[in-house]
Amino acid sequence: MTLVPVAEYLARAYRPDREYVDGVLVERNVGEYDHARLQGLVLACFLRNERRWRIRAVPECRVQVKKSRFRIPDVSVLRAESPIEQIVETPPLLCVEVLSPEDRIAEMQERIDDYLAMGVEYVWMIDPRTRRAWITTNDGSREARDGILRAGDLIQVPLAELFD
DSSP states (O other), X not given: XXXXXXXXXXXXXXXXXXXXXXXXXXXXXXXXXXXHHHXXXXXXXXXXXXXHHXXXXXXXXXXXXXXXXXXXXXXXXXXXXXXXOSSBOSOOSEEEEEOOTTOOHHHHHHHHHHHHHHTOOEEEEEETTTTEEEEEETTEEEEOTTSEEEETTTEEEEHHHHHO
16 A cells, blocks of 8 residues: 655545545545435535524535544534635534445544544434434434434434435
8 A cells, every 4th residue: 555645635636535544545435316415405404504503514625634634524514703724624513424335334433533533523424325313422422313413502403304
């Protein structure tokens, strides 16, 4: 395996974009309708509520979680007052990951751990096939059994809104 320097990773464009984990380029599972549709609906929900929730939402933006790690959440939710960064270095409030059939639990957990270690407060993981979702914070992970995805007291997204 050939390790890629950070500078080379940042200087190149990949289609689709790749994550960077300690010198290794990591392909992302994207491209299927269920994944793309749900990602779009999640983003649309945040965009509709940006002013009310005082946030900014972006799809597939590189987030530098550590000096040698760059992740690309399906949707990143930034606080309105966060600086505008071409590569996000300020911890987002929330990172959303939409599962693809090829995603593995161990890989997803490593990604979630990276977000939390960076200072991300909430990570949502949504499975379009089972229509189930999980909310993870530094206090642990729980399934959104009541059908509501939450990030703090203000942000509440009914799963039904995403799947109807």
